[in-house]
Amino acid sequence: MNAVYYISSVVAVVATVAAVTGLNAVHSLLYLIVSFLAVALIFFTLGAPVIAALEVIIYAGAIIVLFIFVVMILNLGDVAVEQEKRWTVGKMWVGPALLALVLMAELVYVLFQQTVHHLPGAGPIQPQDLGATLFGPYMLGVELASMVLLAGLVGAYHLGRRRQPDETAQERQEPVDAGARR
């Protein structure tokens, strides 16, 4: 099983890099699905089958589908790819990558600074335990999560609505005024 973990890890990292660096949005999303599936496999190896399933269903399923819908609505074609080429020049990656690497280095330092190494896992967690914990001590969290989802729903509905032309014009007018006042 350890082999599964390591292979999945490599797949996840490679797929993620491809997703983040890709020029074509649809290609990137496909890479991302691969990455999520690989992570789901890792979850499975770490004894979290329910989570693995949720990863596949929600991340690789629902969320990516949302992305694809949007990409399709916006109809990003070859023009967009060309644009991406112009936007993502090679040397732009240097600074942020360096920053991320420093952060990584710090994390690694923290991890391997510990005196005790190679801690083994304690074992799988049963779905029953998960349920009992979720609806036991974390009840309030679940309630709050539902609120967040509701807020997300309302927000997405409100923002995604196509405005009346005059309304849009008004909204655009106001910030300009604010800028002028200042």
Add this chain to the structure above:
Amino acid sequence: MASIPMEQGLLLAGVLFAIGLTGVLVRRNIIFVLLSLEVMLNAAGLAFIVAGYRWGQPDGQVLFLFVLTMAAAEVSVGLALVLQLHRVFKTLDVDVASRMRG
């Protein structure tokens, strides 16, 4: 059942997080920014799972669920914003939407 040292799990989470971060910092296309954000959230979730696995406690998984919920809410609102942005500015370049500068 695999016995993966916690460090390695966390290392993977860190690597994924760093990749996502680099994406957020580099990409100008807002869709890719959101996509990179999803990677980062996922990496954070992975860290929780690894920790939960290490201690044999379900709390890590519970927190992954919360991260998941948040990611779902965030991406729905975020994508709605992408639509608005495209409608208003006719582009997906985040740098164009910089009216809140001081």
Add this chain to the structure above:
Amino acid sequence: MILTWLIAEIFAGGILAWIAGRWSRFWPRVISLVTLSVHMVILIVLWVRYFGPVGYVAKGPWVIEVSYSWIPQLGISYHLSMDGLSMLLIVLTNFLGIMAVACSWNAIQERVGFFHFNLLWIVASIMGVFLATDLFLFYFFWEMMLVPLYFLIGFWGYENRTYASIKFFIFTQAGGLLMLLAILGLYFVHGRATGVYTFDYNELLGTPMSESTARWLMLGFFAAFAVKLQVVPLHTWLPDAHTQAPTAGSVDLAGLVLKVGAYGMIRFLVPLFPEAALDFSDVAMGLAVAGILYGAVMAFAQTDIKRLVAYTSISHMGFVLLGIFAWNELALEGAVMIMLAHAITTGALFILVGDLNDRIHTRDMGRMGGLWQTAPRMGGVALFFAVASLGLPGLGNFVGEFLVVLGTYQANTTMAVVATLGLILSVVYSLWMIQVAFLGPNHVGWKLPDMNLREGAIMATMIAVVLWFGLYPQSILATARQSITNLQQIVATTRPEEKTQAPVDPLNVVLPEEWEAP
């Protein structure tokens, strides 16, 4: 219970006025006037009952007290108490509230309801400050007073109101925060020393603490009170705020907000930290004298008449500070007397300047001159209050100033003598103001309507009060006496040796050695 009602009635009146303002410009004024007048009647009844000639023997230091537990976990209670000092200041607050409503009867035409809401809430929170004997509650009212005042200046002020209102707010807020820190410091010091964590004033009195702790806590309180009392380097918010505030705002600022600082010093600062205050008294008196002279010089230099009056307040408040830190009966009674008399005279001057501004639409003294010719009644009233403010005997301010310098002379002779120089400078600025505004040739050719009935009635009332203060101040002094004696006892029990002298018995005078000739 009556104390709660005293405050709540005005808060309620304010809300009612705001609501009424949605439909009418007239009703908010009437509601405010009626609220305050009814309140005044209650207060006078209380005053006569507790401090009248019949006499009422109080069982403790307070004549009326109300206390409920509010947040018991933190030792916070809703505790209001009244003694003679609070009584006087509340009556004053209410009186000036009525005057403020009356003087803005025609001047305010926009958002009338909200204006009166702010006005009444200022009055109510200031009353709260004067009554609160729980430091948390005190701080609560203290801060509550700022917001409506900020709105008052910011909405209805003159051309530069935004600058003035923000400056006012930042100054007072900064002082208030230092006081909050000091209150919390005192709370914890007291809690550690005694195990009882409480904000109650009576319990906090006499808290044992080290000398440096006491000094820093005292300075925290002093910062807040000094900003309000416009002690000299911290006074610069006041000329701007006064100049830009609407008339009612200026009246409240000069008459009430400044008094809050003085009240805080008398009630809280010195009794809570008697020794630290004693050590600090030379510095404070120095600042006071500097304020007296500096305010007078600055007043003379102004060209904006409202600014001039504002600087005179600085000068007068110097006397109050001087009296407080001299801390003997004469000086304290004098300080209370100045607080009241200054509120009336300066309030009246602000109302008068406001009336003038409504007529000629300028505050620039260069554009005035010869107004006596066209508005002799205004001139006469202005002259009256100008001479009252320069301390003419027979009028209110003189009694206060004389008692203060008399008391101070016993505590610190040099300071008293230097302070009297302020009396010369006050003549210079007062007469200058009258000269430039009302006398001389009418070179602009103003033709003004003289005072109307409403303005005349306001002024007549205030003139009567100033005369009363000047000719029969005993009624005021007697009311304040018991509370001043109590405060002095509190301080005396803590201070190892009283620096200030006991009242001199005419038949038992021992000459100091240095005066005796060989």
Add this chain to the structure above:
Amino acid sequence: MLHLLFLVPILPFCGFVVLALFGRWFDRRQVAAIGVGSIGLSALFALLVGFDFVIAPPAGDHFSQSLWTWINVGGFSPHIAFYLDSLSVIMILVVTVVGFLIHVYSAEYMEDEPDGYARFFACMNLFVGSMLTLVLADNLLLLYLGWEGVGLCSYLLIGFWYTDPANGRAARKAFIVTRIGDTALLVGLLLLFTKLGTLQIQPLMQLASERWVVGSSITVAAAGLLLGGALGKSAQLPLQTWLPDAMAGPTPVSALIHAATMVTAGVYLIARMNVLFTLSPVIQTTVAAVGAGTLILAGFSALTQRDIKRVLAYSTISQIGYMFLAVGVGAWSAAMFHFMTHAFFKALLFMAAGVIILGLHHEQDMFKMGGLRKQTPLVFWTFLAGSLSLAALPLVTAGFYSKDAILAGAWASDAGGRWLWAAGLGGALLTGLYTFRMVFLTFFGQVQTPFHLKPGLRLLLPLVVLAFLSIVAGFLDLPRTLGNQPWFSDFVHTSLPETKEIAGSVERNLQIVASLASIGGILLAYYFFLREPGFVRRLMMTPLGAALHRFWFVGWGFDWAYDNLIVGTYVRLARANRADVFDLPMRGIALINQAGHIVLSRTETGRLRWYATSVAFGAIVAVGIVVFVT
């Protein structure tokens, strides 16, 4: 009768209140009736009270009446209370009688004023009320009330014609300069109360004489501070500069306030507090020296003035100098006597001058007058009576008797008495000289400006009454050498210490010398200004003469020095700091914050990626601190 005392000061106050509140609705007759009537009634009650006091002296030769407790705090309890003894009897009689005559005179004098008739009478009534409070006060605080009250009225009345800024300036100068003295007086009050525990005058003097040693420093401090107040109010060196300018007010005001009553308040104060001054010989000598110096200085200034009212003003300063000299040498009754006769003849001179000024359409320059003797004989004769009294013509004028008493007192005094006497004698010569310079320039010689006035009864009657008093008042106090009937001195000595006696033969010689001096002054004036006017003109042509003339004309340069050194500096300093230097640090803080705002707002680029980078960077730093530092 004595219990009606409170009506004496109250009635004028009532007149003031009525006129101030309702003056605008009355016509001139009613205003005059109220204004004059209140003083008339007050004078009537003063006469009744005074008569009663003289006929049936109350026990202890004093009477006091308390109205109510003014203040009662910590052992400090002044009352609103009046104290009547022989000193205050004389004061109230002079104040009310002379005040009444001047009010009668004003009723006609001010008739042509376009407005302010009621205001004038209101202020005059307020003045009389305050003056009476001053002289009747039982404690120093009430005295201070009256003291400041008369100062305020003086201010109001000097600036009566307010449209001219010069009058306002003169009025403010009067108030401010006297206020400087008043502040010294106030500090004196503080000192007295702190050391003796009361401000009630009689117990205070009792305590002072019991507790304080003669010549001790505390008596010097106390008496010196009181003297400061007296100097300001009585226009003595070095605070005399306000009085000549105060002539900007209407002439009745000059007559009442700046000649007869208010300016002598300083003398009254010193007389009233005589114990304190006796305890402090240094200060008492200072008083005498100040008086002697002032009377000479002001005499020379009077000699050079062109404006008739300014001559009289300097003459007033000079005559009050005599009173200071008198109290300084301990001739208390002489001082009060001179106060009384001076009130009569100086009020007369001012009022007669007022008639002339009115008749010449407000011309005050004596060099544009002349020959008025024929045009207004009655005014001339009354003016002459006043002038003779002022110049102290021997035997027949009141001025002679009072000035003679002062000179005798000065001679008798221990501390440099001869020098003081010589100064007084020189002053007598100068008085004759400048008085008759004025008389000759005004009434003799060529007619320069025609006189246009038929003075009515209300103008002339007070002149006649006062002329009569200026002549006969002297017989109230005949010295030992001339009849020995000192009624006045005997009366005054019930409340003031006795004057030191000198030998009769010496006194006679002194009288002869003094008579010669005053007659010599008059004769010199006749020679210089009537017979040989060219001589003075030639004298003034010489450089030294011109310089001296100029120097005396501007009052010995005091005004110049004060204006440049004190007033100018103060005004410049105040104006320079108009923007308030303490606001600078506060504005500085605001500016620093604004600079910070500008810098930090640059970092707000509005770019999402920039913000994300900042967050990442912040995370690195924060984690770095946690990892590497802690």
